[in-house]
Amino acid sequence: MIRKTMMKRSVGVIAVGALALAAVAVWAQNAAAPSGAAVSPVPTPAVPAVTVEGGSAPQTPAANDPQAQLLKQGEYLARAADCAACHTAPKGKPFAGGLPIASPIGTIYSTNITPDKDTGIGNYSLEDFDKAVRHGIAKNGSTLYPAMPYTSYAKVRPADVKALYAYFMNGVQPVAQANKATDIPWPMSMRWPLSIWRKMFAPAVVADAASTDNDPISRGRYLVEGLAHCSACHTPRGFALQEKALTDDSTAFLSGGVVDNFLAKNLRGDVTDGLGNWSEGDIAAFLKSGRNDHSAVFGGMTDVVQHSTQHMSDDDLAAIAKYLKTLKPVDPNAKALAYDDTAAKALRVGSDKSNGALTFLDNCAACHRSTGKGYTQTFPTLALSSTVNSVDPTSLIHIVLRGAEMPSTKSAPTHYAMPGFDDRLTDQDVADVLTFVRSSWGNKAPAVTAAQVAKVRKDVAAAPQPQR
Ligand code: HEC
Numbered sequence: 001m002i003r004k005t006m007m008k009r010s011v012g013v014i015a016v017g018a019l020a021l022a023a024v025a026v027w028a029q030n031a032a033a034p035s036g037a038a039v040s041p042v043p044t045p046a047v048p049a050v051t052v053e054g055g056s057a058p059q060t061p062a063a064n065d066p067q068a069q070l071l072k073q074g075e076y077l078a079r080a081a082d083c084a085a086c087h088t089a090p091k092g093k094p095f096a097g098g099l100p101i102a103s104p105i106g107t108i109y110s111t112n113i114t115p116d117k118d119t120g121i122g123n124y125s126l127e128d129f130d131k132a133v134r135h136g137i138a139k140n141g142s143t144l145y146p147a148m149p150y151t152s153y154a155k156v157r158p159a160d161v162k163a164l165y166a167y168f169m170n171g172v173q174p175v176a177q178a179n180k181a182t183d184i185p186w187p188m189s190m191r192w193p194l195s196i197w198r199k200m201f202a203p204a205v206v207a208d209a210a211s212t213d214n215d216p217i218s219r220g221r222y223l224v225e226g227l228a229h230c231s232a233c234h235t236p237r238g239f240a241l242q243e244k245a246l247t248d249d250s251t252a253f254l255s256g257g258v259v260d261n262f263l264a265k266n267l268r269g270d271v272t273d274g275l276g277n278w279s280e281g282d283i284a285a286f287l288k289s290g291r292n293d294h295s296a297v298f299g300g301m302t303d304v305v306q307h308s309t310q311h312m313s314d315d316d317l318a319a320i321a322k323y324l325k326t327l328k329p330v331d332p333n334a335k336a337l338a339y340d341d342t343a344a345k346a347l348r349v350g351s352d353k354s355n356g357a358l359t360f361l362d363n364c365a366a367c368h369r370s371t372g373k374g375y376t377q378t379f380p381t382l383a384l385s386s387t388v389n390s391v392d393p394t395s396l397i398h399i400v401l402r403g404a405e406m407p408s409t410k411s412a413p414t415h416y417a418m419p420g421f422d423d424r425l426t427d428q429d430v431a432d433v434l435t436f437v438r439s440s441w442g443n444k445a446p447a448v449t450a451a452q453v454a455k456v457r458k459d460v461a462a463a464p465q466p467q468r
């Protein structure tokens with residue numbers, strides 16, 4: 001009965017529709033500019049090249065200590081950056097690429113980044129590697145699709161790029177596996193509009209600066225904005241599908257975006273739908289184990305926890321948590337929610353005969369309980385949950401239709417699951433039960449409509465609704 005949702009990584013790559021849009025946008029800006037005032041493309045930042053002492057030839061992975069340490073550091077950074085999430089296909093060899101990534105104009109495949117000389121990046125110098133990872137420019141000079149999150153990696157310091165390079169050249173097994181061409185038809189397959197997009201939206205890459213890693217907040221900011229590319233999913237996108245903000249200069253940063261039919265929710269200080277009520281410890285526990293007293297991980301965040309954050313050091317997780325807690329709420333006037341036991345009492349005595357309440361009793365209460373509080377670390381609470389109280393109900397509809405399974409992590413190995421209800425509940429039932437959940441126990445979020453459920457049902461390829 002329990003089906004595992006197969007998630008295709010379409011991270012950031014939605015950004016690809018940008019292709020066409022970017023060209024249009026440039027044209028539109030030109031058209032809108034007063035006559036004679038030509039729009040000058042944003043100049044490409046001068047490329048502060050990263051240099052390796054002693055030439056770019058990879059050194060042998062000898063047991064000499066500094067090199068071994070560099071490799072270890074590189075491996076850690078590759079995990080924090082989750083390079084494997086996109087560059088390792090299901091059942092594929094590590095980092096050999098070939099993962100299909102959906103975009104509105106066709107499918108893109110991640111590339112082979114093992115050190116194989118013919119099909120991978122074995123012939124890349126450190127400079128070539130840096131250009132791809134931080135500047136979004138392939139060795140042949142063409143621009144990469146922003147599916148590769150180089151707009152975040154631009155923030156990675158050259159010293160860390162060097163460690164990553166050392167790891168990919170000497171710590172990763174070479175695999176001979178040819179890259180797949182995109183399925184994008186001509187003329188959309190032309191890459192030149194991507195370079196316009198890059199010039200408009202990619203930030204300048206950072207230079208090596210004195211490390212501020214001793215200060216947890218700046219360490220946290222460095223990881224969140226850069227390597228861990230949290231904003232690729234959690235920041236809403238603009239007209240050309242670019243992230244609306246790449247830093248905390250604007251409250252759009254990490255305020256929530258929809259990716260793969262899940263809401264990568266608001267991570268700012270909002271008390272109803274953000275992390276306003278989560279302590280630093282709650283955030284770190286979620287990233288380490290995939291669950292805490294407020295929520296359990298699902299959707300695209302499952303991969304992030306499983307392959308990346310659970311492997312981060314406690315210090316780095318604490319730094320990320322501390323930094324996230326500095327983000328001001330989008331809505332500073334929102335009032336914190338308070339628990340209200342009216343719904344729990346009505347469910348217990350059976351006085352609420354609405355379809356929403358009855359559907360909840362029949363299908364959900366066994367795990368999430370009539371109090372809505374669930375069982376800590378096992379069946380997450382629905383009462384006062386920031387997930388439940390997010391205005392956009394995409395995640396809630398998705399999880400009720402398809403179910404979800406918590407990942408097994410090193411610190412929390414048991415993976416509890418929720419069944420999918422797509423073949424048991426009609427669109428109206430799902431809308432009613434979620435509307436009930438969103439207005440009970442102190443929750444205050446807008447009603448869900450059958451039309452919203454029907455759309456998600458189609459988008460996530462759930463079973464057709466049951467005939468009654
Ligand atoms: C969210 C998905 C994603 C993540 C995470 C990601 N990549 Fe990529 N990467 C891609 C895709 C897709 C391409 C191919 C883009 C294209 O064809 O234009 C790519 C291309 C590249 C290239 C260019 C390869 C070539 O053939 O020229 C390199 C190098 C690279 N990635 C390295 C990395 C490293 C190192 C990391 C981790 C620090 C990483 N990537 C993380 C999706 C990703």
Ligand code: HEC
Pocket residue numbers: 011224228229230231232233234259262263264265267273274275283286295296297298299300301302304309320386387395
């Ligand atoms: C591949 C897309 C993706 C990336 C990258 C990503 N997230 Fe998420 N995240 C999601 C989705 C989708 C959810 C909603 C599902 C859930 O709550 O587990 C989520 C939920 C969360 C939550 C739970 C919030 C709540 O109120 O329930 C936290 C905390 C979080 N992410 C932090 C991060 C941090 C920190 C990073 C960077 C290290 C990050 N995420 C990177 C997709 C992503």
Ligand code: HEC
Pocket residue numbers: 294295296297298299360363364365366367368378379380381382385387388396399400404405406407416417418419421433434437
């Ligand atoms: C068999 C027990 C079980 C049943 C029955 C069940 N759930 Fe769940 N529910 C879970 C588990 C386990 C999770 C965590 C899944 C994960 O994180 O991958 C969950 C997660 C959720 C979440 C996300 C909460 C969060 O913060 O992570 C929502 C919303 C939810 N369930 C609603 C419902 C509704 C509505 C129903 C009835 C239609 C229902 N559940 C039935 C076990 C159950």
